[in-house]
Amino acid sequence: MIRTFSGDPFLAGRAFRSAIAAAVAQGIDVRRLGEGIDASAVHDALAQGGLFGASSVAIDLDEAFAGGGAAATAPRNAVIDAVEGGAVDGDVFLFDSGATAARQKRYRAIGELEHEPTPRYANVVRWVRGEIAARGLTTAGDVAGTLADLFGDDLAAIASEIAKLRALGTTLSPDDVRRIANRPATRSAFDLVDAVIAGDAAASLRIARALVEAGEPPVRVMATLGWQLDLIAGCVAIEAAGGLGVEETARVLKANAFPVRKALAVAARLDERSLRRLVDLFVRADERIKGGGDPEWILEACVLSLAHALEVSARTPSVRDEVTSGRARR
Structure with a gap:
């Protein structure tokens, strides 16, 4: 045979x-x-x-x-x-x-x-779940999404990490996985994204400075922020058109479901005007870095501006929210 x-x-x-x-x-x-x-x-x-x-x-x-x-x-x-x-x-x-x-x-x-076939986009998380089940790893929370978030589509690295985690013989949470995975640059970059999305300016500044002190180039950190902003913009467009589920949105945007779920939560409180403000803030900062400005200072100013804008959006109903609530009253 x-x-x-x-x-x-x-x-x-x-x-x-x-x-x-x-x-x-x-x-x-x-x-x-x-x-x-x-x-x-x-x-x-x-x-x-x-x-x-x-x-x-x-x-x-x-x-x-x-x-x-x-x-x-x-x-x-x-x-x-x-x-x-x-x-x-x-x-x-x-x-x-x-x-x-x-x-x-x-x-x-x-x-x-x-x-x-190589799993793509939302299928990566499904594959990770299958690996976790096959290896008998006991988890609490979205450990599969966390591993996909940390390692992307590096299947070999994910499988190796699951084998390492399995050897511990304990129930593991997403926070445990982030700590044990020992990927400081990637982890901190996504921690920065989380802090910015949450509108936590103090945490955003602290993490941005820690990244730079650890040797992470500001340009790379900006690229991570830009990637997340692109994802949020895609989610805003999809929500404005009527919305899709997490998995379908991930397929359309060609991204993993884990970060898409976060982006959808942010998109739910943004309209086109507030999104445009976020994009403008980022683009201006990106242009200043590429134009030869002080990259560390520009990165810090950018994350503070983005976090503040998102914090304001969390307190201010979007135009879409007002339209929706108006329809509900009628």
């Missing part, structure tokens, strides 16, 4: 290695082929029997043809031809994470294909 694993490099690679490990656990001799292989080497490997009976061959096409580009097409196809035309008394495991639609079709025709 020819078993091929394709799709996300981490997920497909993990499945590939797990299949090999399962065969080895059953006492099957698995010969591994990777860097430097060609069709001849594959023919030879398939022709050899196992020392104690059945044997299998594992071929890592990613390793064999890494960086080959178009020049790797012919030799890779020759290897696949050799696999298809060869005979082995066990399984052949193929790893081809970047398999095109045509190669996937071929793999299905000659054996079994396990395709592991």
